[in-house]
Amino acid sequence: MAASVVPDETVGRLVTYVDYLERLLDQEVATVSSRELAAAAGVNAAQVRKDFSYLVPYRLGYFGTPGVGYEVRRLLYQLTRFxxxxxxxxxxxxxxxxxxxxxxxxxxxAARNFNMVAxxxxxxxxxxxxxxxxxxxxIDRLGEVLAQTGAEIAILATPASSAQSVAEKLAQAGIRAILNFAPVVLSLPRGVTVRQVDLSREMQLLAFRAMQDGESARAHHDSLPEEERQREP
Amino acid sequence: MAASVVPDETVGRLVTYVDYLERLLDQEVATVSSRELAAAAGVNAAQVRKDFSYLVPYRLGYFGTPGVGYEVRRLLYQLTRFxxxxxxxxxxxxxxxxxxxxxxxxxxxAARNFNMVAxxxxxxxxxxxxxxxxxxxxIDRLGEVLAQTGAEIAILATPASSAQSVAEKLAQAGIRAILNFAPVVLSLPRGVTVRQVDLSREMQLLAFRAMQDGESARAHHDSLPEEERQREP
Structure with missing residues (x-):
């Protein structure tokens, strides 16, 4: 399936483009350039066009009109369908x-059309x-309430110790997708898609990158001749 | 710098290995295999060894003893230093x-040594x-309190509309790293490391992947001969 190769970063940016296009639509703006879309997502225009190329196998590829840009309404329709x-x-x-x-x-x-029903x-x-x-x-009413509400997505925010057993109950009760906030790698049958959000890991990654940036800034400074060092702010 | 190429996924797993090794240390387990570490992180043993290879340029590469495994205490020391x-x-x-x-x-x-001071x-x-x-x-006391506490990391959980201006104040006041929960791409001077956690985007990504998985399962089902289809559960 061509679909399975769409990178997470691309899907994330497609969501950003949708947000931006919705704002433009509210402001009654009719067309938008890839440069404007790029600025909204913090990438360059070539990346925007690359992101849109993933829609082509779905016959949703829309490349706008050179020199004019994309029609806001049409592009928004394509992206939200995708x-x-x-x-x-x-x-x-x-x-x-x-x-x-x-x-x-x-x-x-709720702003993205996710309705929390229970x-x-x-x-x-x-x-x-x-x-x-x-x-x-x-939690004993899981099966019953899921059947009543037809929910297929669950947010898991239990302590780590009970996350796996709760996730298994969710899978048995018909949940097809889990957003897992518990700091545990869940092991579930095929057919259940899991994404993990580990906030302390995000913090750890941030601190590690900041430490690296600090080190490379210092290394850059140390590698300069003495007079250059003094000139640096 | 060799350091800057360590992928996020690897850093994330190194954190997972640390958690797992700390549990083993509590249980007074002396050695661990790459297979056990792999199971804890949801990858294979070759990936564990690859992850550890990123520590080599820092003279922290420790590859254990073939047939015995890694000493828990020594590996934990290497990873936490890194x-x-x-x-x-x-x-x-x-x-x-x-x-x-x-x-x-x-x-x-707090469990990862991050202390929220203000x-x-x-x-x-x-x-x-x-x-x-x-x-x-x-918020007007930002500079003063940061100087008192020596904090260098900020968690940004303001509304989207004020995130950019608050982030600029943080950067001016000496913050070097920001974990941004506001659904806005921040534009900040070099030297400030930003990681964004966008919860509704995570949800969107999850739903998109689940939809894809459903489609590829159906496509698989449709591509089977009639008798195979009936045999599927």
């Missing part, structure tokens, strides 16, 4: 701790609470 | 909304509150 963001997707959240609570209230999901926890003190229209259920 | 996780790093959080509040309470940061917000109702030992300050 990404599958044209219809609502139902999501459940498992684990209503402090991170779970923040995720339940996070507005960015929350699950094991704590009897939390069960029965209402969170922005979604009810907190006991 | 990652720079041996000392405490001070962090500030900017934006004390629902996501910011969850991040302020997130225990995974929180900032613009809302007078939040200023002066205490969050797990860190005080919420007005």
């Amino acid at each position: 990404l599958g963001v044209t219809h609502e997707r139902r999501v459940v959240l498992v684990g209503y701790g402090s991170l779970g609570a923040a995720l339940a209230r996070y507005r960015g999901f 929350v699950f926890d094991v704590d009897p003190a939390k069960i029965g609470k209402k969170v922005d229209g979604a009810l907190v259920h006991g | 990652l720079g996780v041996t000392h405490e790093r001070r962090v500030v959080l900017v934006g004390y909304g629902s996501l910011g509040a969850a991040l302020a309470r997130y225990r995974g940061f 929180v900032f917000d613009v809302d007078p109702a939040k200023i002066g509150k205490k969050v797990d030992g860190a005080l919420v300050h007005g």
